[in-house]
Amino acid sequence: MRELERLLPDLVPPTGGLARLQRQVHQAAVKPVRFRHPWLAVGLATACALLLALPLADQLAQHRRTEALLEALRGNTEPGAIQVTHGAALELASDRANVRIYLVQSDLPNTAVRR
Amino acid sequence: MALREEALYASYRRLERPLFNVLYRQLWQTEDCQDLIHDAFMRVWERRAKVDEQTLDALVWTTALNLAKNRLRWRLLRRHEPLDEDSMEDHASTLDTTDFLAQRQLRRALRSLPAASRDVLLLAEFSGLNGAEIAAILGIPAGTVASRKHLAMAKLKALLGDRPDA
Numbered sequence: 001m002r003e004l005e006r007l008l009p010d011l012v013p014p015t016g017g018l019a020r021l022q023r024q025v026h027q028a029a030v031k032p033v034r035f036r037h038p039w040l041a042v043g044l045a046t047a048c049a050l051l052l053a054l055p056l057a058d059q060l061a062q063h064r065r066t067e068a069l070l071e072a073l074r075g076n077t078e079p080g081a082i083q084v085t086h087g088a089a090l091e092l093a094s095d096r097a098n099v100r101i102y103l104v105q106s107d108l109p110n111t112a113v114r115r
Numbered sequence: 116m117a118l119r120e121e122a123l124y125a126s127y128r129r130l131e132r133p134l135f136n137v138l139y140r141q142l143w144q145t146e147d148c149q150d151l152i153h154d155a156f157m158r159v160w161e162r163r164a165k166v167d168e169q170t171l172d173a174l175v176w177t178t179a180l181n182l183a184k185n186r187l188r189w190r191l192l193r194r195h196e197p198l199d200e201d202s203m204e205d206h207a208s209t210l211d212t213t214d215f216l217a218q219r220q221l222r223r224a225l226r227s228l229p230a231a232s233r234d235v236l237l238l239a240e241f242s243g244l245n246g247a248e249i250a251a252i253l254g255i256p257a258g259t260v261a262s263r264k265h266l267a268m269a270k271l272k273a274l275l276g277d278r279p280d281a
Contacts, residue, residue, distance in 0.1 A: 008221070008240060013135035017149060018127050021156050025120060028160070 065090070069105055118163035118171065126171050127156055134179055136241035140225055141183050141233070151186060155179035176242070176252045180234060187230075217275075224274035231255075232267035239264050 072088035087106035094101045131152060138148040155178040159166060166174060225233060231253075238249045239260070250257040 008140065010132075010241070011136050011139055013131055013152075014145060014149060017131055017152060018124060021127055021153055022124065024153070024157055025123070025160055028157075 065103075069103070072105075118160070118166040118168055122168045122171060123156060123160055123163075126175060130172060130175055133242045134176070137237045138179065138183050140222075140237050140241075142186060143222060147186065151179060151182050155182055158182075173248065173252050176238075176244075180252070184230070220275060221271075224271050227274060228267055228270060232263045232270070235260055235263040236267040236271070 069088055069090050072084075072090050084104060084106075086108040087104060089102040089104045092101040092103055134152050134155075135148050138151055139145070142148055142151070155175055158178050159171070159175055228236070234253060235249060238244060238252070239246075242249065244252070246260045247257050250260045253260075255263075
């Protein structure tokens with residue numbers, strides 16, 4: 001197709017392309033090293049956060065348990081709640097409806113539990 | 116072996132003009148073509164540790180064609196129609212009015228070709244690559260290059276109105 005050849009002339013690209021590439025390559029060379037795989041950085045950050053969070057969560061749970069026990073020791077007597085003389089009891093979660101579990105802390109060698 | 120800086124620049128000198136000619140007939144915008152060529156070389160440079168200089172040119176072609184495809188897809192999604200008529204007039208400044216209108220018609224015809232056929236036609240016209248090299252770049256069998264080019268030419272001829280001097 002002669003017309004096609006005439007209408008698709010060989011175009012000359014604008015000048016300065018190579019200089020731009022050289023500039024960019026040199027700029028890239030002086031840039032600080034970046035993570036090649038950003039997901040790796042995200043993964044590492046998540047792992048670190050988990051490592052810090054797990055002991056913290058454990059400590060928080062222990063703290064809550066102690067607080068609840070201290071509250072019971074201060075004489076929290078709700079209707080129907082277990083009453084402990086010279087000590088305290090804390091109801092723990094039970095997965096069976098007919099079983100109730102208590103954590104009992106005494107402040108005397110012989111503790112009397114009364115319902 | 117990792118890609119050397121000199122090899123990258125040498126490839127740029129070799130490919131800038133054919134790349135520009137092929138990409139311009141896809142994007143029809145000079146600045147977009149320049150940016151795309153630049154981006155293609157930078158992407159290759161970023162992966163320099165894994166680039167074999169023997170296959171550098173083919174890699175640049177593949178990267179640039181993929182970027183052009185993405186660019187066209189982006190334009191389609193954003194319903195972005197580039198204001199390229201002026202720049203086209205720059206390139207067509209040497210043509211008379213009849214030629215200018217014919218070139219607009221050719222541009223529409225090229226746009227209406229299937230992308231796969233258009234790639235083959237433009238690479239065959241401007242890249243200076245042979246059929247086997249074009250096949251390797253596009254990831255198609257060598258025989259398909261010839262058939263796609265033939266079909267593209269036939270369709271283009273039909274779209275251009277089967278001019279007597281065509």
